[in-house]
Amino acid sequence: DIELRHLPNGTAVTDVSLAINSQWKGKDGEKHEDVTFVDCTLWGKTAELAADYLKKGSSVLFEGSLKQESWEDKQTGQKRSKIKVNVESMQFLGEKPASGGGGNRSNDRDDNRNGGGNGGNSNHPRQRYSR
Numbered sequence: 001d002i003e004l005r006h007l008p009n010g011t012a013v014t015d016v017s018l019a020i021n022s023q024w025k026g027k028d029g030e031k032h033e034d035v036t037f038v039d040c041t042l043w044g045k046t047a048e049l050a051a052d053y054l055k056k057g058s059s060v061l062f063e064g065s066l067k068q069e070s071w072e073d074k075q076t077g078q079k080r081s082k083i084k085v086n087v088e089s090m091q092f093l094g095e096k097p098a099s100g101g102g103g104n105r106s107n108d109r110d111d112n113r114n115g116g117g118n119g120g121n122s123n124h125p126r127q128r129y130s131r
Helices: 044-053 105-113
Strands: 014-026 031-043 057-071 078-094 126-131
Touching: 014 044, 031 044, 031 057, 044 078
Parallel strands: 031 078
Antiparallel strands: 014 031, 057 078, 078 126
16 A cells, blocks of 8 residues: 655655566567566645556556665665656546446436546546646
């Protein structure tokens, strides 16, 4: 679960690690997979929504700016750095399967009429959120 915290001025903030999965076939036809983890910081309402709706394995689109952090490793004395994403907007992707199987297609129309637009099977809003 995502840990939401608040700054002294009341601004919500959270840090998440985004897993980016890549799959490809090599020249020999063999399937390869790779996962890259990217640290991301979310602010304000975006952080609050992420804490409420994002779970491990959720599909999400983050847009933001890159920030490089540098420090000195206390054990080795070496300079270290990493790049983080300062998230400016977030969009939930995909849908969570409905509990109990099948689903009723007539509910889809009701959800779309009410502005949900997410097929009635999703537990999160299907919109873009900016801080």
